[in-house]
Amino acid sequence: MPELSILIVTWNSQATIRDCLDSINKNCQNLSLEVLVWDNASADETAKIIKTEFPQVKLSQSQQNLGFAKGNNCLVDEANSEFILFLNPDTLIMNDSIERMLEYIKDSKTVVALGPKLLYPDNSFQLSYAKFPNLWTEFFTKIYQRSAHQKRSLILKFIAKNSSKTKEVDWISGACLLTRRKVLQELGGFDENFFLYFEDADLCCRLKSKGQIVYYPEANVMHLVGISTKSQNLKTGYHYRKSQLYYYRLHNGRFSNLILKLYLSVKFGLAVIFSNREKKEWYKKIIGLIWSK
Template identity: 35%
Template sequence: MIRSSPSTSEARQPGETVPRLPPVEPVYDLGVVIVSFNTRALLADCLRSLAVALQTHGPGASEVWVVDNASPDGSAALVAQEFPWVHLIANQENRGFAAACNQALGQTRSRYLLLLNPDTRVMPDAPANLVRFLDEHPWIGAAGGRLVYGDGRFQHSCFDFPTLWQVFFDLFPLHPRLLNSRLNGRYPPASYAYPHPIGHPLGACLIVRRRAAEAVGLLDEGFFLYCEELDWCLRLWRAGWPVYYTPTATVVHLEGQSSRQVRAAALLALYQSRLRFFRKHYSPLFCWLAGRIVRAGCWWALRQTDRLERAGRLSPAEAAERRRAYQAIRALPW
């Protein structure tokens, strides 16, 4: 089913970037929202896995929405032709992840709202187990499942909210034990065996209770790419809706396929979103210190880029693209 590209602006006041979720009487258990950009083959695999999983959950118990952000690879046409049971919103421009999600979320009529990346494949029982987990824990506002790589290897799928240590480790990677430690916002691999409260899950698989979303609003459209799930989960926590991890829902995540197509642009978008997130939720002192770390890290990354280019490990074009990205990040108003 092809839908037009509705705006959520009617659900907010002028100047606001967080639209409200219209209150409705839910018809379905689960509303799945996928935002796609240039991931045609992966999107098809994701939807095929969903078709099997949602039949397991129960025919008619779910709705699936795909919002395509003007992909030039024919993703929207693929959905329209091969997956007629999917509600399709085909944008004429790339509106960013948060705004595209909100286009679909605002039209859902489900008790629970599941954000999925197009580079995921859900295991047959994953959607049903996510619904069951929130049904059994009515005080929980949102949850994330167990993510694994394509070969089944462990993948970190939940994190603490950012600290200055995390800002530092992103730019000055030290020993792997530190990178995978609580100091860097990671949870121990052993903790993935049981449910527990977390800061936020990775946005590749995030289920939110509709009542909680009605209380805090939808995604902040001021985030074009990255950090929107951090912002949403932090608002949920502050409104009294805890966020949890559950091991009962496994999702294969191939990680970063859309952003990998434009690495330098994605890197700049990441730090633009982090700056917005820090300014929105953290103290001026934290923002100032984070800015000093980021600028020092960019200086170090530029030196490393020079070294890699001289060693022939980066082409001149790759090195130039990387330099532009780090110079632009340094120039942000930290």
């Protein structure tokens, strides 16, 4: 039985999956592991690349895009290891990072989830943990996203400086998340009502009841950030808001939920007025989500 199962959900990931799997082969040689990929009906060469170049990978192909959460749950059912690593196809494992993460979680019975320091392709710091989503973090996220485009931003430097040590956090990014299979099964895995976004925060919210969630910067993973979704910006924006609204209904109070709805109504109401035709249609769909039950 392997000691680690690496689970990857792909969707039109031909631009990144080869390098991702190569990085696993190169930097996880000392580990007994299995790699399982769930392909969400990719229209490109993703499945072909895996079949022809990585025959040792266990590939499952869906006839439709089931989303990140359900795809991962299907892989968890197929996994054979005590420890599960959820990994995005647009990531690169660096050095012995996964080996370090596995050693850390094995040495601590109280840790139920562990995440590494994520890096942008230029090796600059990428925020991969946070407080649980709420109105304050919504505001902070906007500031961080703008700062991330300015590599010399004082805000970004401050965050990076305060992210240099291992610490307990609320939630860590699902781009690279190590956890225990037994705990996952007890919790029922990811909530499949999340198609894309917020499923990792929701999972960590439930994992928190079982133990500690730890940010571990001694391990580094490069994250190219949503390569397969860049051409789908309007559609992914829709899924982001849909998942956000669902998360708030689950975990935040009525007041926060109401404020979020009012904020989004104003934001996208104005966007409908001042945007082009294509964007207007998507923004109208988001407005329709806001007040639906």
